Amino acid sequence: DAGITQSPRYKITETGRQVTLMCHQTWSHSYMFWYRQDLGHGLRLIYYSAAADITDKGEVPDGYVVSRSKTENFPLTLESATRSQTSVYFCASRSGTPNSPLHFGNGTRLTVT
């Protein structure tokens, strides 16, 4: 099915572990994004990518790493998870046309113990 999918939907990990959240879209959208959503902070941009091999930091990039070797995939890695990274993570994509909306994945709920 066309769309944007995230995996896993739920993840529990321990402090200090490396965790990778996956995101895959089938629209060939040029832009992809990772947001985290926490109570009281709304949606905050972690990293985004304008195209394959082009990534840039967002508002809260510390502790996260991204890569985009293929247009359709945009994984997010927490190199050494901390409790402050417990959150709901949303991947999103959009085309390059000026008024195109963001399309969101279903989210990954990550708990760091």
Next chain:
Amino acid sequence: QKEVEQNSGPLSVPEGAIASLNCTYSDRGSQSFFWYRQYSGKSPELIMFIYSNGDKEDGRFTAQLNKASQYVSLLIRDSQPSDSATYLCAVTPPAGGTSYGKLTFGQGTILTVHP
């Protein structure tokens, strides 16, 4: 000053009333404006977008944009309990900048429609 500001609410309206949600933004060159609805535990879904001054209507929803005053609003007519959700305003930056393509979100307004 935050780039995109919304009253967090909660905004409570009776069923059948008009709900009015407001959003202000700081960058005068912002290009496009989006309203998303997010139910608890779900991802945001697009309701509508607007990029020209004035009103844009889609069913029970009307988006209003005033670039001179830098605000965008969403009106929901004949509000239903199923409209109870968090409404997020999102703004794109001016074209041509290094941040082109990003959307910046407000914190969202919680709307409750009571029977």
